[in-house]
Amino acid sequence: MTDHEIFELGDFTLGGTTLPGARLAYRTYGALAADKSNAILFPTWFAGTHEANEWLIGQGEPLDTARYFVIVPSLFGNALSSSPSNTPPPHDRARFPHATMADNVRAQHRLVTERFGITRLALVLGASMGAGQTYQWAVSHPEMVERIAAITGSPRTSPHNQVFLEGLRAALTADATFADGDYDSEPRRGLRAFARVYAGWGLSQAFYWERLYEKMGFATLEDFLVGVWETNFDGWDANDLLAMMWTWEHADVGHTPGFDGDTRAALASITARTLSLPSQKDLYFPPEDEQWAVRHIPGAELHVVPGIWGHLAGGGADPGAAAFIAAAVREHLAH
Numbered sequence: 001m002t003d004h005e006i007f008e009l010g011d012f013t014l015g016g017t018t019l020p021g022a023r024l025a026y027r028t029y030g031a032l033a034a035d036k037s038n039a040i041l042f043p044t045w046f047a048g049t050h051e052a053n054e055w056l057i058g059q060g061e062p063l064d065t066a067r068y069f070v071i072v073p074s075l076f077g078n079a080l081s082s083s084p085s086n087t088p089p090p091h092d093r094a095r096f097p098h099a100t101m102a103d104n105v106r107a108q109h110r111l112v113t114e115r116f117g118i119t120r121l122a123l124v125l126g127a128s129m130g131a132g133q134t135y136q137w138a139v140s141h142p143e144m145v146e147r148i149a150a151i152t153g154s155p156r157t158s159p160h161n162q163v164f165l166e167g168l169r170a171a172l173t174a175d176a177t178f179a180d181g182d183y184d185s186e187p188r189r190g191l192r193a194f195a196r197v198y199a200g201w202g203l204s205q206a207f208y209w210e211r212l213y214e215k216m217g218f219a220t221l222e223d224f225l226v227g228v229w230e231t232n233f234d235g236w237d238a239n240d241l242l243a244m245m246w247t248w249e250h251a252d253v254g255h256t257p258g259f260d261g262d263t264r265a266a267l268a269s270i271t272a273r274t275l276s277l278p279s280q281k282d283l284y285f286p287p288e289d290e291q292w293a294v295r296h297i298p299g300a301e302l303h304v305v306p307g308i309w310g311h312l313a314g315g316g317a318d319p320g321a322a323a324f325i326a327a328a329v330r331e332h333l334a335h
Contacts, residue, residue: 003027004050004080007111014076017097019087024107025080026050026073029057030065032116039118040070041108041137045128045153045315046244047236049080053130055316062329068122073108075129077243081107084181084239093239094181101129101136101251108133109141123333124272125149127314128285129244132157132251135293138270139253145272149332151325152279152305152314154289156252156263161284164201165249171197172238181239191238195229202229204281204310212308267296274300275332277325279313303328 004027012022027050032039040063042053050072057063063070074081076099084096091097112118124145126134131153138148139155154161175190177183207213213224233241254263274297278290287304294300305313305321313321 004074007107007115009082009107009110012082012107014082014103015098015100017091019082019091019097022082022107024073024082024111025078026071026111029054029063029070029072030068032069032118036116036118037120037122038068039112039116039121040068040123040125041112041121042070042072042124043104043108043126043130043133044072044075044078045126045130046075046248047078047233047241048130048315049074049078052315053127055322056326056329062326062333071112071116073104073111075133075244075247076104076107077240077247079237079240083237084243085237094242096239096243098246098250099243100255101132101247101253102140102256104133104247105136105140108137109144112144119144121145123147123149125151125329126153127151128153128311129248129251131285131314132248135253135267135270136251136256138272138274139256139259139266142269142271147273147275147332148270149275149277149329150290151277152282152285152311154251154285155267155293156254157249158284158289162249164284165245167197168194169242169245172241178238181242183238187238191233191236192230194241195233196225198233199225199229201283202311204283204308206281206308207310210308264296267293268298270297270300273332273335275328276300276302277305277314277328278302279305279307279310279321281308282311282313284311 007024009022124137131150135155171193172190175187177187218224253266259266276290278287294302309318316322
């Protein structure tokens with residue numbers, strides 16, 4: 001993929017380890033205003049690149065490029081920014097340092113301020129792991145963030161969510177080809193197992209009960225598992241997936257310096273106008289978790305995205321959920 005730019009970070013610390021020649025991939029949409037007041041930051045999610053965010057970006061879309069300058073930075077580990085698959089020894093493969101949500105935000109802050117000279121963001125938003133980065137921005141840089149919109153994500157990864165991720169990790173690394181991360185060829189069996197475990201969590205029970213995969217053109221459940229889930233992760237580097245999973249599993253804004261692990265205090269420090277958009281039947285970021293979070297954020301609003309698409313409701317796949325999210329983001333930007 002070449003339709004992105006690279007911000008050179010130089011020697012950059014990830015999880016206490018200095019990574020030489022670190023790189024942050026990003027893409028921009030629209031034009032930055034002369035007074036730099038129209039900037040929006042839209043970080044990527046797990047196993048996603050900037051292309052996955054484009055459903056909300058464009059002329060006439062909620063993130064209207066005739067009005068806003070949208071920056072989409074790539075997550076560490078997504079194969080465009082520094083990742084196990086594109087980093088030379090001694091930090092390659094399984095030796096790639098662990099990157100936290102806060103590490104990602106530190107890199108993005110440098111991009112925003114050093115590359116573009118932006119001191120204020122009209123909106124930070126993201127879905128899933130993008131939502132985790134969104135909350136981290138609001139805690140780490142309250143002076144810069146006017147609004148946030150967290151879509152199908154959370155400020156802290158719950159124990160149940162961590163169990164889900166441990167299941168994915170076990171499925172992927174059980175393949176003997178994985179060789180503790182030093183594989184010569186991708187662990188295909190592990191990747192297929194990973195994809196099939198994911199399929200049971202990414203969509204709700206009701207999605208499968210209603211056999212919505214048939215309406216998507218798949219004759220059987222097996223066709224759907226292969227055609228969507230296995231295909232989605234085919235071609236991803238296993239170590240890259242594991243690196244992003246580590247970031248996800250250890251997310252907690254309470255670990256931001258100054259809060260000593262107190263997630264409630266970190267949330268209470270948020271000054272941005274906050275909108276939370278959990279999905280009604282999300283199995284690993286359920287609305288109940290976000291109800292807890294918004295109780296601790298001054299003035300925060302929560303609107304549950306209706307429908308049975310579970311976690312995938314946050315990515316534009318379901319027209320009904322997409323319209324709901326789009327309307328909510330438009331309204332949020334209008335105030």
